[in-house]
Amino acid sequence: MPLSLDVQFTALDAAVQATTALLAGTDAKLGATAGAMDQRSGGTLTNAIKAAEFKGKLKATIEVLAPPKLDASRLIIAGAAGELEENDQVSLGGAIYAAITARKIKAASIVVDMAGASAEFAADIAYGALLRSYTWHRKSKKSDDDKSSGNGLQKLVIHCAKPTAAEAAFESRRGIAEGVALARDLVNEPPNELGPLQFADRIAQMSGSGLEIEILDEVRLRELKMGALLGVAQGSARPARVAIMTWNGLGASGSKSKRTKPVCFIGKGVTFDTGGISLKPGAGMEDMKGDMGGAACVTGLMLALAKRKANVNAVGLVGLVENMPSGTAQRPGDIVTSMSGQTIEIINTDAEGRLVLADVLWYAEDRFKPRFMIDLATLTGAIMVALGKENAGLFSNNDKLVSELRAAGHATGELVWHMPLSKAYDKLIDSRFADMKNTGGRHGGAITAAQFLQRFVRDVPWAHLDVAGTAMDSAKTDINTSWGSGWGVRLLDRLVAEHYEKG
Numbered sequence: 001m002p003l004s005l006d007v008q009f010t011a012l013d014a015a016v017q018a019t020t021a022l023l024a025g026t027d028a029k030l031g032a033t034a035g036a037m038d039q040r041s042g043g044t045l046t047n048a049i050k051a052a053e054f055k056g057k058l059k060a061t062i063e064v065l066a067p068p069k070l071d072a073s074r075l076i077i078a079g080a081a082g083e084l085e086e087n088d089q090v091s092l093g094g095a096i097y098a099a100i101t102a103r104k105i106k107a108a109s110i111v112v113d114m115a116g117a118s119a120e121f122a123a124d125i126a127y128g129a130l131l132r133s134y135t136w137h138r139k140s141k142k143s144d145d146d147k148s149s150g151n152g153l154q155k156l157v158i159h160c161a162k163p164t165a166a167e168a169a170f171e172s173r174r175g176i177a178e179g180v181a182l183a184r185d186l187v188n189e190p191p192n193e194l195g196p197l198q199f200a201d202r203i204a205q206m207s208g209s210g211l212e213i214e215i216l217d218e219v220r221l222r223e224l225k226m227g228a229l230l231g232v233a234q235g236s237a238r239p240a241r242v243a244i245m246t247w248n249g250l251g252a253s254g255s256k257s258k259r260t261k262p263v264c265f266i267g268k269g270v271t272f273d274t275g276g277i278s279l280k281p282g283a284g285m286e287d288m289k290g291d292m293g294g295a296a297c298v299t300g301l302m303l304a305l306a307k308r309k310a311n312v313n314a315v316g317l318v319g320l321v322e323n324m325p326s327g328t329a330q331r332p333g334d335i336v337t338s339m340s341g342q343t344i345e346i347i348n349t350d351a352e353g354r355l356v357l358a359d360v361l362w363y364a365e366d367r368f369k370p371r372f373m374i375d376l377a378t379l380t381g382a383i384m385v386a387l388g389k390e391n392a393g394l395f396s397n398n399d400k401l402v403s404e405l406r407a408a409g410h411a412t413g414e415l416v417w418h419m420p421l422s423k424a425y426d427k428l429i430d431s432r433f434a435d436m437k438n439t440g441g442r443h444g445g446a447i448t449a450a451q452f453l454q455r456f457v458r459d460v461p462w463a464h465l466d467v468a469g470t471a472m473d474s475a476k477t478d479i480n481t482s483w484g485s486g487w488g489v490r491l492l493d494r495l496v497a498e499h500y501e502k503g
């Protein structure tokens, strides 16, 4: 559901809402504004801090009810001790949002008054709160609705030293948050409502934000000879689509300089993965509505780049199919010919994501000659065996891209772990009957899947992110309580901002 929290910025001396959060630094040291409130109330805040033995530990909170002589009737003191990195500030905003919404209220203030607190600090707090405010459900009862959507909080006022500068800094963050929310929505939506056509329609609706949208239908996909992608789709009553989103932040200038070449993102969009004829076991199959998490991230990222008017040319492509068992479904033993001309023996119809990506990767490099390609896919259960849910698997043919992605991961908290590729692994997918088979053996399943993808990449820096553990069924964090996390939007937005917008 779209973000609905109204975020405003105002001066430190403006009147606060009845519920107000304050920050406390190392040893619970209060900022000037909070210190003045403490004095006016006869030391109520410092007394409460003492009584609770509160030391200002990052994200710890205490609540002070009905302090005398203050406008606010409920104060939350939130710990912000230590040297905060950017992502700490964002997480702190999320934690404060959670503390505020523990009670049912409509409006709240957060006072960001610590010594040296920048406009970016205030914007980060607001950003974290906005990300945390996201909810998604289809419950019919209003009371449930109130409970899960931040207890009904509608307005958040950030009090800070430079409200105009903070608001300006928040503008781009709001754009990114909208991209994250879109990615979460797409992952959360049920597969009856979000098939390939509906996904493509949702993308088409984004053209208002300045993105150019192109949808390739089945006729076109057949003309392009995307036999690997179409083989996956053929078991479903719902036809496949490939959607292309273009953001020309540098203008579509004719020059072919390095700078105007687009950066390129590609997403696996299997709107539901039954496994096909190699049918998955029933338990937990409902989770496979999230098998379009890679495509959701690419879509959210493209919206974010457009919303914040990124100074870059970018293109996002998503391969949208449903993997179903039926009389028309592809079989183990089938041999399909990909757009590249390479032939693939299908061993397991449940290894479908790589088939979809094979054709989209080939097409993307062919048509856009990008600066780099990064694909995201909920590709293998094996990546969760290797890394759990704390890191996405990162595979790449380019060390520069690896270090840039790792740095962006650290900055945003969306972590990636570098995994190996090599000839020896590649050999495991050679086939007796075709150029390759679509599964390796039992071991190194995430790696052989990545080796498969690499066979469809030619001369361009490329990275593959296996997001099976991070895109869906996510652990709750300070900035996300949703099943679909929107993982990767912030990571890749940061990658672009740090390294591809400046020259």
Ligand code: BES
Pocket (backbone or CB within 6 Å): 273, 275, 291, 348, 350, 351, 352, 353, 378, 379, 380, 381, 382, 439, 440, 445, 468, 469
């Ligand atoms: N979509 C799944 C991978 C997946 C599993 C994502 C669990 C999220 C949670 C993928 O299409 C798949 O089925 N992969 C198989 C590959 C195997 C058949 C080689 C797998 O991981 O078991």
Ligand code: MN
Pocket (backbone or CB within 6 Å): 273, 275, 349, 350, 351, 352, 353
């Ligand atoms: Mn599968």
Ligand code: ZN
Pocket (backbone or CB within 6 Å): 270, 273, 291, 350, 352, 353, 378, 379
């Ligand atoms: Zn899948």
